[in-house]
Amino acid sequence: GSSGGGSGSTSPTGTTLNWAIASAPRAIDMYGDFSANANVVSSLVNEGLVTLGNLKLKPALATSWKRTSPTTYVYSLREGVTFSDGNPVTAEDVAFSFNRHLAEDSTSQSVSHLKTLKKAKVTGEHEVTVTLTKPDATWVYDPMFAPVVEKSVVEKAGEQYGAPGGTVVGTGPYTVKSFSASDGIVLRRNEHYWGPKPAFEEIHFSYIADPNSLSLALRSGDVDGSFGIALSNVSQFERLKGVTLTEGDALATASLMFDMDTKPFDDIHVRRAFAYAWDAESFTKNVLRGHATPANAISSPGFWANIADPAKVDEVFTSIPAQPFDMAAAARELAQSSVPDGFSTSISYPDSRPELGQALQVLAENLKQLKITLKVTEIPYTQWSTLISEHKDLTIQIAQWNPDYPDPSDLILSQYPSSHAVKNQYNLSNYRSDKVDKLIDEELASTDDAERVQIMTEILQTVAKDVPNVNLYWPKTIMAIRDPYTYQNYNGMYASELWVYNVSAK
Amino acid sequence: MTEILDAPTTVPSRRPGRPSILVGLSFLVIALVVVCAIAGPALAPYSASAQDLTDTLAEPSAAHLLGTDDLGRDVFSRILAGAASALTGPLVIALGAMLIGSLLGLTAGYRGGFTETAIMRWVDLMYAVPQLLIAIVVVGVLSGTYWEAVLVLIVLTAPGDTRILRGAAIEQRGLPYVEALRVLGVPGPRILIRHVWPTLVPLSVAQTFLNFATSLVTLASLSFLGLGVAPGAADWGRMLAEGRDLVDVNPWTAIAPGLAIALTAAGFNIAGDWLHERLAGRGKDRT
Amino acid sequence: MTLRALAAFLGRRLLGLVLLLLIISFLVFSLIYLAPGNLVDALLGTGEKSPQLVAAIEARYHLDQPFMVQYLLWLKDAVQLDFGTSIKLNESVTAVLADRMSVTLFLGVFGFLVAVVCGLALGIAAALRRGTSVDRGAVGLAVLGVSTPTFATGLILLWVFGILLGWFPVIGDGDPTFSDRLWHLTLPAIALGVTGTALMAKMTRAALIAGYEQDYVGFARSRGVGGLRILLVYGLRNSLVPIVTAAGMVITATLTGSVLIEQTFSLKGVGELLISSINNKDIPVVQATTILVAVLVVVVNLLVDLSYFAIDPRTRRA
Amino acid sequence: MSTPLLEVRDLTLRSGQGRVIVSGVDLTVGAGETIGIVGESGSGKSMTARALMGLLPRGVEVSGSVTYQGRELLPGRRGRRLHDDFAMVFQDPFTMLNPLMRAGRHISETLRDPRGRRLRGAAARKQERVRLAEVGIHDPSVADRYPFELSGGMRQRVGIAATLSCDPTLLLADEPTTALDVTTQAEILALLKKIQRERDMGMVLITHDLGVAFGMCDRIYVLYAGQLVEVGPSAGIERRPLHPYTQGLLDSEPPADRRLATLTSMPGSVPRASDVLGTCPFADRCAWVADECRRPTPLRRTEEGRSTACVRIGEIGGELARAGRRQGAAVPAPAERRDDLLVEVRDLRKDFTRAGRTVHALRGVTLEVGKGESVGIVGESGSGKTTLGRCLVGLETPTGGTVRIGDVDAGDYARLPGRVVAALRSRVQMAFQDPYSTLSPARSIGAVLKEAIRLNGSAPGQADGSGRGRPGGSGRRLDGEVAELLALVGLPAEYAGRKPAALSGGERQRVALARALARKPDLIVCDEIVSALDVSVQAQILTLLTRLQRELGVAYVFITHDLAVVRQVTDRLYVLRHGQLVESGATEKVLDEPEAAYTRTLISSIPARTEKETQP
Numbered sequence A: 001g002s003s004g005g006g007s008g009s010t011s012p013t014g015t016t017l018n019w020a021i022a023s024a025p026r027a028i029d030m031y032g033d034f035s036a037n038a039n040v041v042s043s044l045v046n047e048g049l050v051t052l053g054n055l056k057l058k059p060a061l062a063t064s065w066k067r068t069s070p071t072t073y074v075y076s077l078r079e080g081v082t083f084s085d086g087n088p089v090t091a092e093d094v095a096f097s098f099n100r101h102l103a104e105d106s107t108s109q110s111v112s113h114l115k116t117l118k119k120a121k122v123t124g125e126h127e128v129t130v131t132l133t134k135p136d137a138t139w140v141y142d143p144m145f146a147p148v149v150e151k152s153v154v155e156k157a158g159e160q161y162g163a164p165g166g167t168v169v170g171t172g173p174y175t176v177k178s179f180s181a182s183d184g185i186v187l188r189r190n191e192h193y194w195g196p197k198p199a200f201e202e203i204h205f206s207y208i209a210d211p212n213s214l215s216l217a218l219r220s221g222d223v224d225g226s227f228g229i230a231l232s233n234v235s236q237f238e239r240l241k242g243v244t245l246t247e248g249d250a251l252a253t254a255s256l257m258f259d260m261d262t263k264p265f266d267d268i269h270v271r272r273a274f275a276y277a278w279d280a281e282s283f284t285k286n287v288l289r290g291h292a293t294p295a296n297a298i299s300s301p302g303f304w305a306n307i308a309d310p311a312k313v314d315e316v317f318t319s320i321p322a323q324p325f326d327m328a329a330a331a332r333e334l335a336q337s338s339v340p341d342g343f344s345t346s347i348s349y350p351d352s353r354p355e356l357g358q359a360l361q362v363l364a365e366n367l368k369q370l371k372i373t374l375k376v377t378e379i380p381y382t383q384w385s386t387l388i389s390e391h392k393d394l395t396i397q398i399a400q401w402n403p404d405y406p407d408p409s410d411l412i413l414s415q416y417p418s419s420h421a422v423k424n425q426y427n428l429s430n431y432r433s434d435k436v437d438k439l440i441d442e443e444l445a446s447t448d449d450a451e452r453v454q455i456m457t458e459i460l461q462t463v464a465k466d467v468p469n470v471n472l473y474w475p476k477t478i479m480a481i482r483d484p485y486t487y488q489n490y491n492g493m494y495a496s497e498l499w500v501y502n503v504s505a506k
Numbered sequence B: 001m002t003e004i005l006d007a008p009t010t011v012p013s014r015r016p017g018r019p020s021i022l023v024g025l026s027f028l029v030i031a032l033v034v035v036c037a038i039a040g041p042a043l044a045p046y047s048a049s050a051q052d053l054t055d056t057l058a059e060p061s062a063a064h065l066l067g068t069d070d071l072g073r074d075v076f077s078r079i080l081a082g083a084a085s086a087l088t089g090p091l092v093i094a095l096g097a098m099l100i101g102s103l104l105g106l107t108a109g110y111r112g113g114f115t116e117t118a119i120m121r122w123v124d125l126m127y128a129v130p131q132l133l134i135a136i137v138v139v140g141v142l143s144g145t146y147w148e149a150v151l152v153l154i155v156l157t158a159p160g161d162t163r164i165l166r167g168a169a170i171e172q173r174g175l176p177y178v179e180a181l182r183v184l185g186v187p188g189p190r191i192l193i194r195h196v197w198p199t200l201v202p203l204s205v206a207q208t209f210l211n212f213a214t215s216l217v218t219l220a221s222l223s224f225l226g227l228g229v230a231p232g233a234a235d236w237g238r239m240l241a242e243g244r245d246l247v248d249v250n251p252w253t254a255i256a257p258g259l260a261i262a263l264t265a266a267g268f269n270i271a272g273d274w275l276h277e278r279l280a281g282r283g284k285d286r287t
Numbered sequence C: 001m002t003l004r005a006l007a008a009f010l011g012r013r014l015l016g017l018v019l020l021l022l023i024i025s026f027l028v029f030s031l032i033y034l035a036p037g038n039l040v041d042a043l044l045g046t047g048e049k050s051p052q053l054v055a056a057i058e059a060r061y062h063l064d065q066p067f068m069v070q071y072l073l074w075l076k077d078a079v080q081l082d083f084g085t086s087i088k089l090n091e092s093v094t095a096v097l098a099d100r101m102s103v104t105l106f107l108g109v110f111g112f113l114v115a116v117v118c119g120l121a122l123g124i125a126a127a128l129r130r131g132t133s134v135d136r137g138a139v140g141l142a143v144l145g146v147s148t149p150t151f152a153t154g155l156i157l158l159w160v161f162g163i164l165l166g167w168f169p170v171i172g173d174g175d176p177t178f179s180d181r182l183w184h185l186t187l188p189a190i191a192l193g194v195t196g197t198a199l200m201a202k203m204t205r206a207a208l209i210a211g212y213e214q215d216y217v218g219f220a221r222s223r224g225v226g227g228l229r230i231l232l233v234y235g236l237r238n239s240l241v242p243i244v245t246a247a248g249m250v251i252t253a254t255l256t257g258s259v260l261i262e263q264t265f266s267l268k269g270v271g272e273l274l275i276s277s278i279n280n281k282d283i284p285v286v287q288a289t290t291i292l293v294a295v296l297v298v299v300v301n302l303l304v305d306l307s308y309f310a311i312d313p314r315t316r317r318a
Numbered sequence D: 001m002s003t004p005l006l007e008v009r010d011l012t013l014r015s016g017q018g019r020v021i022v023s024g025v026d027l028t029v030g031a032g033e034t035i036g037i038v039g040e041s042g043s044g045k046s047m048t049a050r051a052l053m054g055l056l057p058r059g060v061e062v063s064g065s066v067t068y069q070g071r072e073l074l075p076g077r078r079g080r081r082l083h084d085d086f087a088m089v090f091q092d093p094f095t096m097l098n099p100l101m102r103a104g105r106h107i108s109e110t111l112r113d114p115r116g117r118r119l120r121g122a123a124a125r126k127q128e129r130v131r132l133a134e135v136g137i138h139d140p141s142v143a144d145r146y147p148f149e150l151s152g153g154m155r156q157r158v159g160i161a162a163t164l165s166c167d168p169t170l171l172l173a174d175e176p177t178t179a180l181d182v183t184t185q186a187e188i189l190a191l192l193k194k195i196q197r198e199r200d201m202g203m204v205l206i207t208h209d210l211g212v213a214f215g216m217c218d219r220i221y222v223l224y225a226g227q228l229v230e231v232g233p234s235a236g237i238e239r240r241p242l243h244p245y246t247q248g249l250l251d252s253e254p255p256a257d258r259r260l261a262t263l264t265s266m267p268g269s270v271p272r273a274s275d276v277l278g279t280c281p282f283a284d285r286c287a288w289v290a291d292e293c294r295r296p297t298p299l300r301r302t303e304e305g306r307s308t309a310c311v312r313i314g315e316i317g318g319e320l321a322r323a324g325r326r327q328g329a330a331v332p333a334p335a336e337r338r339d340d341l342l343v344e345v346r347d348l349r350k351d352f353t354r355a356g357r358t359v360h361a362l363r364g365v366t367l368e369v370g371k372g373e374s375v376g377i378v379g380e381s382g383s384g385k386t387t388l389g390r391c392l393v394g395l396e397t398p399t400g401g402t403v404r405i406g407d408v409d410a411g412d413y414a415r416l417p418g419r420v421v422a423a424l425r426s427r428v429q430m431a432f433q434d435p436y437s438t439l440s441p442a443r444s445i446g447a448v449l450k451e452a453i454r455l456n457g458s459a460p461g462q463a464d465g466s467g468r469g470r471p472g473g474s475g476r477r478l479d480g481e482v483a484e485l486l487a488l489v490g491l492p493a494e495y496a497g498r499k500p501a502a503l504s505g506g507e508r509q510r511v512a513l514a515r516a517l518a519r520k521p522d523l524i525v526c527d528e529i530v531s532a533l534d535v536s537v538q539a540q541i542l543t544l545l546t547r548l549q550r551e552l553g554v555a556y557v558f559i560t561h562d563l564a565v566v567r568q569v570t571d572r573l574y575v576l577r578h579g580q581l582v583e584s585g586a587t588e589k590v591l592d593e594p595e596a597a598y599t600r601t602l603i604s605s606i607p608a609r610t611e612k613e614t615q616p
């Protein structure tokens, strides 16, 4: 194989699609690797009971499901589906696919997305019943995170299941032809697939992390497309001939988090001063070239589409207080604070998101006027994730939070519960509000969309008043695709969709 | 074969003290960089960090000689401001290496015995793995800052100086003037410091210039890999790495720092070579 | 030099090598151990992590053991040439390295050849035409070569010959066929070879000039020995020690440069692997790669030293 | 004289900057004739030879005319021999052979078979054997050895054989023996003469040794600062030189057969050729200088076969001859003074072990030096002279035997307490051979001398301190002492401010002696201190040494391989061979009535000048 995706000459024929992902997955199986990077591949090979299509929940291996009690869901399985090795999918396999994440010695990477899962049981030849530990309005999405695997195969392969060179057997439209940690992945059409036949005979994935290299690969035709182009590099791709950039809602938020347990960020005036000093308008327009919009809440409007109409969503966001860019106001706030003469602090961002670095540099330049020195450093992604996971000496952090499922409670849930102000959870502000905690529990227990919208709006309003974080901007997600292909309905959850059906020739 | 027949019979001992145009230019470049390092911010039309978000990635114009970068900062001003960091790091490395190298090299060469063995084993260890690679591993693994990178490079550069000075010291140790001083009754440390070292200073200085050039390139390489320098700093290596992404829009964001690095390094290399040729042979002015 | 003396020499050097590898592996291991960031986060990123999950992963990679135990466990396997499984890539380190080695080796050998051939040619031309514009040109090129960071050279070549002129592919290492590899790796190899070329040219020039100053060259001339024979038998042959030494240094420089060049040209080689493994705290890979590089360098140095015996009869019979 | 083989007219060499190196040299060589070019260092001998070979360094321009058998050869092609019939023997056998090539290959590589192809294999071997035999090497295995496996004499023979491989008709030999032992020197010269006769070649012998020139050459060209000052048959010049410089050279050359009361020496040193253009080059050093010497002084024919550049030779001829005669008087060596022993060496042994091999440099040497006495040590190269000297000053630690200096056992300086070492240092000093590296290059002469003086200031017992800020007196007093020391060795006081690089070799050697004298020693070990110097400067230094001995009562251990020199400055003599003493006794006695066979060989190897010149 070749990292360049072969000679590239086959792409226009339409039988092979050459796609770039950032790096080699650890496994083509969510259990082994749950990164978006891996899921781009995995979602074509493995299917869950449900899936997403244009941000809407869709049946996949389950034809329908019922909530029989606040904590019980019954799934009816699609009949006549076989794995890529020809064996039929049994209810046994489906139950196993849930339960294997919960095993005593499980090292499943997707287990945190199955937090409320208690157990899956076979309750009929084509029926599986799932019980939860507590009511969870967002459970409906969660079967996405437990794709269906063949029990016998997984048990035989053990730890090596889905690893490079190891076996993977799924029910998706593609099956793994080869998988090397260095040379890339080749998927071949799964002839046993129950659904519509995808257009491409093969999909070749190559690993290209560096945006420059990616643009070169697109330019040369070695690669037909790639998701998630870094916003700071978009201009480079815009100039490529024969390459279309497609923009979608990322459902993400770039956010600056203050550790409210640490001086001087325990002082709301300091936090507000930061918020006023952030020139979101200018940054999103001039630096990110319009590929982002100023934000005033952690859950961007796109999240709400499934539970509220656009007018309602507008209403929600206008009701959330905001601190628009205003240096005078920032100065006023700081003057009232415990540190009126300014102070000095430092902040790190992950090297994988250069645009966060740009944002910090812009912010730092404005803070300079307030005599606040913000030292910006770039660190490797791994180190950065340790930094925020350790939950020690947080002081001030920056991150772009990405969606797991298209429901506004997704990011609210990870950011604001006081129970998440601990190690390996991401309430990085150490924000503790009894009111918000209570509202979150209510929201999760509710099954009524209007009610949930109502509660979550209240949460966001409350949080906005406390300013535990500054929501810097809502980024767009951008993908690049070469002629003759185009891509429909691109959005930030591309990795959870059967994205290959969105690719079509012009 | 006429070409080969034209070969030199012997090479004239180049008259020292008459630098070529190239050497002159090198010293000019060095002088220029030094001036920028000292007075760069004062000379620059803009502050190196001043942003103008309404004028990002502008092409060269009268207002911005080399255009602006992604945050609307003036590239020309940043190049001028970058001279300071381009000079200080390599300078500290080269001088540090010279100091350590002289100390260890002279001691090893003059004392011999166990001291020499210990020092030279250390040097061998440092030589067993490539310099830049170690720097990458250490700085990368520790996510070191610029100054940590500088520190690592001092440690990695010093063995070269040590080796050279030890060789020279061994050579000097056997020379009659050192033996004469011993017979005269001059104490060893004094011979080393007052007689041998001054003789080797020119060699050291020439080596320091070469080390400077190497360190400049190495630090730039580290910056290119995102190691050491803070983002947004007016550092040539970092600017080149960041400019690489913008080369389509304003190529000067990459070309200018690249040229600055290459020219400065070339300047120091040429000057170092010239000094080597001119100074290192001093003390044995016949033969 | 007798066979026994040679064996003793080799024995001593090999012992030194083993010692060196121990020291290096220990230093690198402790370095990574002490470094910020941890493996669990490398694997799970910023996903929420339950304590059980963290414990399970730590147990799997012995992260719950004390430092020395971890190192000894690693060492025990390493002695049997088992460098473990890459944490990030989930593949055996040996397999990953073998995979990556083919590109790096190709690139390295190619770059080395470029450096040696061009460097020798430039050096010889400069020495023979000392003081002329040929000499100044060659010296100028050499200086520029060592003064331009490898990655910058790479970027320029990539831009000019890959993008503007479109003569060479700009990404990847091509099919495993020799010709495609050659075509894909030409630009990287040239970029990689530039520093080496400069080094080689400088050393060759200096050695040849010094060589031509020797009495025996004048004596040979006075006997009417031809220019070509003087160049080959008197000039180059006698300059072989510094030239081989330079070649050894070029190999080291090539190894280092390949890290940067692989980044520039997006090649999946050992250098790229090293950088990403460092970032990912992939201890087994960093360990094995460092050891591999150290072994390479030490073996090259050893070969260079051994070549002195072959080159110079004085060292053999002394 | 036969028809000229080679005729050189107005040969002028200029360096890149237009500086003249050699100007207006005329030479003639006939077939079967040997001419000599003599002159001191830097006079342009080698450059002339190189010009004739076509081996000039890049940047040196040649003009004039060189005709060979009537054919003009100049300008010739760069990097190419001027003519294939010319060949050259080089000075240094240790550097002229390719170290990585078999000895025999040097001989056969330029040989061609009848079809013009380079000789290889058996044919080459055969030729190598034959040609080695011609130069007196009958051991065929020599051809297969590498140069480093051969002795200096062997290498020079191989070199000569290689030179002859192109069957030249004109042989140039640039100081072919200066790097060799006295005994080997004689053999090589004899060999060259023999081959020259056998082959009826023309030969140009370049040497700075008048004795050698007289013995070998038919005609001699005396070169001084790039100009010929005298030309004539050797016998004529030896009998009666027609130029003050030639006379000076003859006078400076110490005679091997007797000791002179004083060696006359010419003042000053050789100027640069470019500085004396258009004047008599010797004017500044000449006792008879007059205004007309400041004008161009071309060679003028004076009598049959003789020419001189001296314009005043007519007026001063007689005086010149008398000046030479005045030097002639021999003096008896001082009586033996053995009563007051300064140094006593018993059964001294020294082994060097390097790379597993042991060299026995000294194998039991016994030696005594009395107060104020000058003791010579002679022997061929590698006989252990230097090692012996270094043991005396503690630069080497003897393997066995004893060294007593005064009442101190000075066998191992490292074991002695610092106080004792300090005392020893002020009694025994050393001077070295190479004047160019005997002084710290980075420090001024004054600083060097002051440092030595300060070491005295510290009372014995605390001498090994830092040396800085010792009670050595005020700056002014130090300056005064420095001036005194410089005066003692005949240098002006302003030399204190100079760096060694600004001094000539002779001047450096004087400074080195001054530095040794600064410690007011009883004994100075002089290791070949004049062998790197020109004869005229050598004479100055030797005169200085005897004066110092007389005035200060300092004793010398004088190490040399030059028997003529040793006779002039020593009272007693030790002859060393392979680290063992073969003979010792009063210098006169050992040299005039040698007992050991080895001593006789040594003496007979001296390229002796005849005794004629002493005749009034």
Ligand SMILES: Nc1ncnc2c1ncn2[C@@H]1O[C@H](COP(=O)(O)OP(=O)(O)OP(=O)(O)O)[C@@H](O)[C@H]1O
Pocket (backbone or CB within 6 Å): B011, B012, B013, D015, D016, D021, D039, D040, D041, D042, D043, D044, D045, D046, D047, D048, D057, D059, D060, D208, D272, D273
């Ligand atoms: N390559 C060169 N370029 C310019 N001048 C040179 C060069 N080589 C030698 N000279 C000068 O030419 C002069 C004559 O040198 P030459 O070697 O002929 O002297 P020499 O008589 O052979 O002395 P020696 O007895 O020391 O060998 C010297 O003054 C020297 O400085």
Ligand SMILES: Nc1ncnc2c1ncn2[C@@H]1O[C@H](COP(=O)(O)OP(=O)(O)OP(=O)(O)O)[C@@H](O)[C@H]1O
Pocket (backbone or CB within 6 Å): D352, D353, D354, D359, D360, D361, D379, D380, D381, D382, D383, D384, D385, D386, D387, D388, D561
């Ligand atoms: N430092 C040393 N290491 C090894 N061998 C040595 C050393 N110094 C001298 N020798 C050997 O000891 C022997 C005597 O050397 P020494 O220098 O005393 O001779 P010399 O009589 O001074 O000769 P020359 O006339 O050439 O100066 C030689 O064989 C020499 O190779």
Ligand SMILES: [Mg+2]
Pocket (backbone or CB within 6 Å): D045, D046, D047, D174
């Ligand atoms: Mg000469």
Ligand SMILES: [Mg+2]
Pocket (backbone or CB within 6 Å): D385, D386, D387, D528
């Ligand atoms: Mg000696």
